[in-house]
Amino acid sequence: MMKKPSAEQTLGGRLKGNRSDKAFPYLMIAPAILLFCVFVIYPFAQGFISSFHKWDGLSPMKWLGLRNYENIMQDSLFWGAMKNTFLYAILVTIIKNIFALLLALFLVKKVLPGRTLFRTAVYLPVTMSYVVIGVLWMWIFNPTFGLLNPLLEFMGLGGLIRGWLSDPDVAIYSVIWVDIWKWTGFHMVMYVAGLNSIPEDYYEAAAIDGASSWQRFWKITIPQLNSTIFTNLLMSVTGAFTSNYALVNVMTGGGPNNATEVAATYIVKTGLKYVNLGKANAMTFVLFIFTLVFGMIQLKTIVRDENYDH
Numbered sequence: 001m002m003k004k005p006s007a008e009q010t011l012g013g014r015l016k017g018n019r020s021d022k023a024f025p026y027l028m029i030a031p032a033i034l035l036f037c038v039f040v041i042y043p044f045a046q047g048f049i050s051s052f053h054k055w056d057g058l059s060p061m062k063w064l065g066l067r068n069y070e071n072i073m074q075d076s077l078f079w080g081a082m083k084n085t086f087l088y089a090i091l092v093t094i095i096k097n098i099f100a101l102l103l104a105l106f107l108v109k110k111v112l113p114g115r116t117l118f119r120t121a122v123y124l125p126v127t128m129s130y131v132v133i134g135v136l137w138m139w140i141f142n143p144t145f146g147l148l149n150p151l152l153e154f155m156g157l158g159g160l161i162r163g164w165l166s167d168p169d170v171a172i173y174s175v176i177w178v179d180i181w182k183w184t185g186f187h188m189v190m191y192v193a194g195l196n197s198i199p200e201d202y203y204e205a206a207a208i209d210g211a212s213s214w215q216r217f218w219k220i221t222i223p224q225l226n227s228t229i230f231t232n233l234l235m236s237v238t239g240a241f242t243s244n245y246a247l248v249n250v251m252t253g254g255g256p257n258n259a260t261e262v263a264a265t266y267i268v269k270t271g272l273k274y275v276n277l278g279k280a281n282a283m284t285f286v287l288f289i290f291t292l293v294f295g296m297i298q299l300k301t302i303v304r305d306e307n308y309d310h
Contacts, residue, residue, distance in 0.1 A: 051282035056275045068282035078283060080258060081266040085287075088176055088262060089240035089294075096180040097187055097232050104191030105221075119192075123185035130182075134250030137178045141165050165252055168259035175251055175260055179244065187232045194228035195221070234295060241291040263287045 051068055053061035072078055103122060107115050125133065140147050141164035149161045164174040198221065206216045222229075245264035248254060254261035254269070263283065271280030 047281040048285060050278050051285055053278045054276075055278045057277050061278070064278065068279045069286075071279060072283055072286060077258060077261065078263070078266055081254075081261040081263045082287075082290075084172055084259075084261060085241060085244070085263045087172065088179070088244055089237055091173075091176050092179050092183075092240045093233060093236035095176075096184045097229070097236060099180065099184045100187035100232070101191050101225075101229075103184070103188045104195055107188070107192055108195045119185075119188075122188055125182045125184075126186045128182070130246035131250055133178060133182050134247055137174075137181075138165065138251055141174060166256055168256050171252055171256060172260045175244075175248055178251065179240070179247055182247075183236075183239075187236070190228055190232055191225070194225045198224045234299065237294050238291055241287065241294070 050061060052063065052065060054064050054068075055061045107119055109115070128136075139145075143149055143161075143163050143166070148164065152158060152160050162170050165171050202220050202224070203216055206220060211219065242264065244262050245268065248260055248262050248265050249268075252260040254265045264287070267280050267283045267287070270283065271277045
């Protein structure tokens with residue numbers, strides 16, 4: 001006859017089982033945490049430490065204290081690049097979100113013929129790499145055999161013809177336009193999803209009360225899209241601060257005469273071309289702080305608006 005387990009054995013088995021159940025989720029995420037520490041936390045800490053040293057990446061580090069950060073304060077090229085970065089971030093964020101919202105409002109109308117094809121065409125640039133996008137628009141902007149200047153002349157707008165990537169006054173705006181063209185479709189899809197989640201009853205009730213289309217847009221559509229708008233703004237700002245390197249590097253390399261130099265391209269040049277990784281890492285952390293501040297401001301705004309709505 002099988003012996004019945006004692007109360008102590010039963011309790012011990014339950015405690016062991018509870019400990020195993022509690023440990024299982026941590027075991028599941030342990031590989032991801034390990035990879036995050038190895039490829040994110042460790043390089044971040046190493047970069048922060050090296051920002052206080054003179055280092056070429058090969059020889060031993062030489063302690064400089066805050067001298068790298070002091071040099072940054074006096075580096076006019078870096079602050080010119082930061083100015084371009086802010087200009088890039090502000091214009092890209094505002095313009096592409098306006099375009100994306102207008103396109104989304106246009107595409108959610110069920111009576112629009114061919115809207116699926118049009119939506120696909122607008123989203124297509126998102127799937128292309130920065131290299132492909134950059135080369136394509138370099139060809140379009142080319143003053144000798146590009147498409148844009150002949151098109152302007154054909155339309156009777158010859159006064160607008162420029163060296164779009166060689167004129168220091170307009171080169172940065174040309175690159176900004178390409179970024180807007182690439183990412184508008186991505187934000188448009190998010191706005192379409194947000195618009196489709198708004199109940200039609202709201203609009204019907206407002207129409208019965210005599211609200212105009214403009215009033216329905218401001219009183220219903222915009223408040224209901226608050227979360228989507230702020231998510232798009234947050235992604236746009238942080239993306240513009242950190243991911244503009246590839247497009248600028250492909251199209252202009254920071255020229256002409258540093259007119260399109262952004263923080264990311266100048267940091268890479270400082271680290272690789274001028275072999276000053278300590279100063280490059282110091283500039284990276286300055287850029288990180290600015291990006292973090294902008295992100296925190298937007299997150300605080302989102303939380304405040306969400307609490308207000310509820």
